[in-house]
Amino acid sequence: MSLEKPSRDTALDVGVTEDGLDYDALADLLGGHVLDREEHVNAEGFVIRPDEVQEVLSTLKEEAGFDHCACVTAQEYDDRYESIYHLRKFDDPTQELSIIVPSPKDDPHNESAARVYDTADWHEREAYDLVGIDYDDHPDLRRILLPETWQGHPLSQDYNQDQPQIVSLREHANPLEDDKRSEDDPDTMFVNIGPHHPATHGVLHVETVLDGEQIADLEPDIGYLHRCEEQMCQQGTYRHQIMPYPDRWDYISAGILNEWAYARAAEDLADIEVPEYAQVIRTMAAEMCRIASHELALATFALDVFGDFTAVFQYGIRDREIVQNLLEDLTGQRLMFNYLRLGGVAWDLPEPREEYFEKIRDFLDDLPHKLEEIHDLVTGNEIFQMRCVDTGVLSPEQVKQYGATGPVARGSGVDYDIRRDDPYGYYDELDWNVVTEQGGDNFSRVLVRLREVEESARIIEQCVDLLEQWPEDDREIQANVPRTLRPDPDKEIYRSVEGAKGELGIYIRSDGTDKPARFKIRSPCFSNLQTLPEMSQGEYIPDMIASLGSLDIVLGEVDR
Amino acid sequence: MQSAPLPETLANLLGLDPNSTAVMIVLSLVGAGLIGTLMMTNTALAGPWAKRKITAAFTDRIAVDRIGPYGLFIIVADAVRLLSKELIVPEGADRPAWDLAPLIIASTALLGFAVIPMGNGIHLADPEVGLAYVFAVASTTSIGLVMAGYASNNKYSFLGGLRAVAQNLAYEIPLILTGASVVIFAGSLQMSEIVAAQQQSLIGPLPSWYAFVNPFAFVLFMIANLAEVGRNPFDIPEAPTEIVAGYQTEYSSVYFVLIYLGEFIHIFLGGAIIATIFLGGPAGPVLPGIVWFLIKIWGVFLFTQWARSAVPRVRIDQLIEIGWKGMLVLSLANLLLTAVIVGVTV
Numbered sequence: 057m058s059l060e061k062p063s064r065d066t067a068l069d070v071g072v073t074e075d076g077l078d079y080d081a082l083a084d085l086l087g088g089h090v091l092d093r094e095e096h097v098n099a100e101g102f103v104i105r106p107d108e109v110q111e112v113l114s115t116l117k118e119e120a121g122f123d124h125c126a127c128v129t130a131q132e133y134d135d136r137y138e139s140i141y142h143l144r145k146f147d148d149p150t151q152e153l154s155i156i157v158p159s160p161k162d163d164p165h166n167e168s169a170a171r172v173y174d175t176a177d178w179h180e181r182e183a184y185d186l187v188g189i190d191y192d193d194h195p196d197l198r199r200i201l202l203p204e205t206w207q208g209h210p211l212s213q214d215y216n217q218d219q220p221q222i223v224s225l226r227e228h229a230n231p232l233e234d235d236k237r238s239e240d241d242p243d244t245m246f247v248n249i250g251p252h253h254p255a256t257h258g259v260l261h262v263e264t265v266l267d268g269e270q271i272a273d274l275e276p277d278i279g280y281l282h283r284c285e286e287q288m289c290q291q292g293t294y295r296h297q298i299m300p301y302p303d304r305w306d307y308i309s310a311g312i313l314n315e316w317a318y319a320r321a322a323e324d325l326a327d328i329e330v331p332e333y334a335q336v337i338r339t340m341a342a343e344m345c346r347i348a349s350h351e352l353a354l355a356t357f358a359l360d361v362f363g364d365f366t367a368v369f370q371y372g373i374r375d376r377e378i379v380q381n382l383l384e385d386l387t388g389q390r391l392m393f394n395y396l397r398l399g400g401v402a403w404d405l406p407e408p409r410e411e412y413f414e415k416i417r418d419f420l421d422d423l424p425h426k427l428e429e430i431h432d433l434v435t436g437n438e439i440f441q442m443r444c445v446d447t448g449v450l451s452p453e454q455v456k457q458y459g460a461t462g463p464v465a466r467g468s469g470v471d472y473d474i475r476r477d478d479p480y481g482y483y484d485e486l487d488w489n490v491v492t493e494q495g496g497d498n499f500s501r502v503l504v505r506l507r508e509v510e511e512s513a514r515i516i517e518q519c520v521d522l523l524e525q526w527p528e529d530d531r532e533i534q535a536n537v538p539r540t541l542r543p544d545p546d547k548e549i550y551r552s553v554e555g556a557k558g559e560l561g562i563y564i565r566s567d568g569t570d571k572p573a574r575f576k577i578r579s580p581c582f583s584n585l586q587t588l589p590e591m592s593q594g595e596y597i598p599d600m601i602a603s604l605g606s607l608d609i610v611l612g613e614v615d616r
Numbered sequence: 617m618q619s620a621p622l623p624e625t626l627a628n629l630l631g632l633d634p635n636s637t638a639v640m641i642v643l644s645l646v647g648a649g650l651i652g653t654l655m656m657t658n659t660a661l662a663g664p665w666a667k668r669k670i671t672a673a674f675t676d677r678i679a680v681d682r683i684g685p686y687g688l689f690i691i692v693a694d695a696v697r698l699l700s701k702e703l704i705v706p707e708g709a710d711r712p713a714w715d716l717a718p719l720i721i722a723s724t725a726l727l728g729f730a731v732i733p734m735g736n737g738i739h740l741a742d743p744e745v746g747l748a749y750v751f752a753v754a755s756t757t758s759i760g761l762v763m764a765g766y767a768s769n770n771k772y773s774f775l776g777g778l779r780a781v782a783q784n785l786a787y788e789i790p791l792i793l794t795g796a797s798v799v800i801f802a803g804s805l806q807m808s809e810i811v812a813a814q815q816q817s818l819i820g821p822l823p824s825w826y827a828f829v830n831p832f833a834f835v836l837f838m839i840a841n842l843a844e845v846g847r848n849p850f851d852i853p854e855a856p857t858e859i860v861a862g863y864q865t866e867y868s869s870v871y872f873v874l875i876y877l878g879e880f881i882h883i884f885l886g887g888a889i890i891a892t893i894f895l896g897g898p899a900g901p902v903l904p905g906i907v908w909f910l911i912k913i914w915g916v917f918l919f920t921q922w923a924r925s926a927v928p929r930v931r932i933d934q935l936i937e938i939g940w941k942g943m944l945v946l947s948l949a950n951l952l953l954t955a956v957i958v959g960v961t962v
Contacts, residue, residue: 247772
């Protein structure tokens, strides 16, 4: 099989054993910092003091190799606030550790992790915004999703939902006033790129300070598409009411990948075993979504670089349309699939099955030729290469610091793919490769996506073969799941899948009812977008736009 | 055979005295109106209809086909639609510069057609400095672009205006130098002379069009022309995905139509210059001259649309680099070489 990881440095493998992590060794490493230990479904959690966050996290990062702060979950209990740092390793994401930081109810604050992991910057801002925990020593603690004038923190317990909020429509203050650069260099100009701009892929607002045509400073301002997805999920029942929401996170055709993220977390939380047949169907459908999503990513990236709705955009859409038809045949929907169920899928393949397989095979047979066409038109074009090679460069270190995942990480040579490293579904039974490119520039990210389309096609092909030969009396599409699902109280889990944009993780805490007590979405786009300032500092506007396109963000997933 | 400029032809046709100044002024205006209408008709066809059809063909689509034969009546529908929109004047716009810019952009390109011989006697004037005049009026468009960009009081427009100047400076010089190499061949700046010089046979049935005589200059000129008219890979001043719509961001309604119109007339003027100095003007077998002339300028238009559909846009610094370090050097070399060759052979 081709899914072997390259060998790695073993010096940082504290507590790594054949059968998983030895948490005692890690606790020894941290010594007296560990106040208490908790069992989460995915990993153990160490409880630490709120003023020792930086010390503990840097020890774990420097000495135990936890280089990936996947997510920061904040929540309020009856007696305390809590921040959970979900740590993993880029080398092996199955080695997980949760660092739990409780803080007092009356004055919730703890030390920020942003000095250790750059990615914690935005995650902690979100925690502050929605839950209301203060992070000391945070470089820039202000609201991120809600408007600055918002009163209260919506996910905290004493939040009054009925209180009217006044969001004033005021003109932007002149941000140059406190822009230090403007004093010694009066040539800078402030430009609001977005939220209404042809190339921001939705309602993203990029506050940009320009020096001529070059970018002196840049800050993405998000939250325009915040729809309280986490809260809505907390108000839905596990069994049926949550599944439609994931389709609306990454809403451009990656629906099944998102649904799988929720399905995986909830199934592991409630110990549901999914039948193999359903897993194969899921795998196939998910890879179709990945192709559709990558085709659109390529098309819109070309739109940004070519500058108009040109041939390349249309070619991308043309190919994506066929995948959409296949998905429509399977799920009945073109975008908002709602096809996965806890414990399986909604229904079996469409009848007549042979005809459906035929359609998929036709598509797969045409695909190499079509990709060839796109390579001719796009990646082979010299002007395109001139524009994309060596622009928007992201080093592997930056990738890890910002917790960037998916094609963005793989385009910088970070070999990280949840499908292989933390297998789920039917992926570990199939023959396929994880694609990486070393360049780290806009061009590499495009190449990674194009090559991943080929790999997805390989996966689909094998799934079709499997499904075709599957014995008729063994086509079980749904496990036995209780009508009302009530996972045991106080179980906590963080599980992720490889979405179209990267690691899409879900944290769920159950409280014995049929609804989650805390539902947290770790969106890959949210983390990926954080790298934009690094990528475009000093670059020209067109390169910033290209970098933004190559990040392939979907604002529905960034803002949730 | 040299046909007399249009006013004289008209005078002869109407039996008026071609030596009377008053008659000639009136007839010149009539002739200008005729040529203007001809070009505007072409633009009307190109803007709302042909452009859509051509782009659709490049991108596997059908485009307008609901109204009228082949969707042609979309031209009327678009005219009504565009003219009935609200004219929004941004707060803080620098008037009257803001109002003048669309007029300048649309009219300067139209002025260029005065000296272009279109065949069948459609030739308004034939001054001895014809080619210099065409380049001069075509360049004045830049002033309109800067005015539009600066007066809009919009940062995107401002960037677009600045980009337009930088681009035009970088590409007008190679354009004119390459044009000058043709002048060396023809020995005259007069348009009719340049056309006449291309009528002999080069080899067999191949006419001695300067595109065949000096294909290198032709290619250079075509590329510089793309930059001059702002089409991919050089549509930097507009660059919709970067600076929204550049200098025309704030324009709506009639002003937008004027700018849009100006852009298309400019493409046609570029085509007309190329047809005249490289493709033998209205020359061609069987069909009348004016038809050949129109075929040639539509050919150039098609080329710009092809580039737009298939070629990525370069970055502003790359564009300046290509202009000053590449095109300028090549066009100077071309000029020098042409001069030497002509000097030795003649």
